[in-house]
Amino acid sequence: MISDVRISDRGAILLGKSVACDAYDETRPLRVVTHAHADHLVGLRRSLKECNKVLMTKATKELIEVLKGYSIFDSSPIEKVDYGKSFAYDDDTITFFKANHILGAAQVLVENSNGDRVAYTGDFRLEGTSPIEDCDTLVVEATYGSPSFRRSFDSDITELLVSLVEKRLRKGKVYVFGYYGKLQEIMQILRCAHVYVPFVMPERILRISEVCKRHGMNLGDLTLSSDEQGRELLDKNLPCVAFYHMNKRKSIGVSNFKICVSGWEFQLPCKKIGYNEHLIALSDHSDFDGLVEYIRLSNPKKVITDNYRVRHGSILAKEITRRLGIPAEAMPNRDCYTLEKFF
Ligand SMILES: [Zn+2]
Incomplete structure (x- = not known):
């Protein structure tokens, strides 16, 4: 030994x-x-x-x-x-x-x-x-x-995530908050489920996503939140998914629809955690x-x-x-x- x-x-x-x-x-x-x-x-x-x-x-x-x-x-x-x-x-x-x-x-x-x-x-x-x-x-x-x-629920969490996003996209933008790595996993889940709206994100998340794309992940086209197109999508509440680090969650106003993705949930695969805010129990x-x-x-x-x-x-x-x-x-x-x- x-x-x-x-x-x-x-x-x-x-x-x-x-x-x-x-x-x-x-x-x-x-x-x-x-x-x-x-x-x-x-x-x-x-x-x-x-x-x-x-x-x-x-x-x-x-x-x-x-x-x-x-x-x-x-x-x-x-x-x-x-x-x-x-x-x-x-x-x-x-x-x-x-x-x-x-x-x-x-x-x-x-x-x-x-x-x-x-x-x-x-x-x-x-x-x-x-x-x-x-x-x-x-x-x-x-x-x-x-x-x-222990996560005892059997539900397909990716299906729940996709249907929640698709439903809310009919009313405009959706914010998703998570940690590096997991955000890119969510992007891939959505693309694989044929969600083709623009994905908007700040520069660091975009750079990380580009690395993931180079290594074979299917994330599609990505838009920088500070670009003209990104600003327009967010300002005009057009259908898009905006990806931000979990620590930005509080800085986005409560009028926006928010999804937080975290492994620290063991009772329900999806639950409402605030006005316009849901938690999806997806863990890495x-x-x-x-x-x-x-x-x-x-x-x-x-x-x-x-x-x-x-x-x-x-x-x-x-x-x-x-x-x-x-x-x-x-x-x-x-x-x-x-x-x-x-x-
Ligand atoms: Zn880790």
Whole structure:
């Protein structure tokens, strides 16, 4: 067994002898970035300066360039790794596998020459995350790590979303609020459902969307909200869908029809949360049952839950041991962190 698998007090997931995932760690020469959300980019500038290599998928690199500025990777030791491909360093072989979360997201497997295998899920939604590899020690995300975080409704959420948008478009513009990555998923859902009205958005969301389009997502034509056409669509309340980051939700007047897309809803797939405002329960994370199922499928001898990025790592560790009989521990051993999860 590889002994040194742990999560540091600064949130670095340490795998094998060489790898630190999702935060800088001075003891590890390799930094892995599993995806482009802010709570997985901890200490990235330092890693780019001090690590021998910084590994990520091509899509993750392009998303970070938009979010952090294109100069962040100037003369840096980036190694782009494709899904299913390996990178060898000393005694460790690092392999990425697709995680269904946001564009470019990866699960990470580290093997050494003794055949010891340690893995980190990164953030993921079980459906579409494949393959799930067997491993000796598994580090698992714990966003919905409590048994109270279960989505028991069977409704087709994408159908609900599409019909809500289509209905309201007859009266004019529709605002959709969400986080980076999820907004682009919603755009794709709408385009695939043949919603062809203009999609209007501020520059950063448009740049992220262009990266997603380059990597094969079907988002159609996109309009900048500050362009003449974008301003006209919004000012004249013409049929269009306007996409904004969740943190802009309060700055759009109550007379506008708003849809917020969030995973933090477990009772109803769609509910009214205010005058002219609905919440759609679409998540890019597994719920509690999905986390437990992933662990069962990877068949580890030991599990470590990420207690740095959320506050449910300890509960999840106890539930894993109780339900699956696998020793599990939450790391770091602290109760609660408040992190701004996204940019
Ligand atoms: Zn994430």
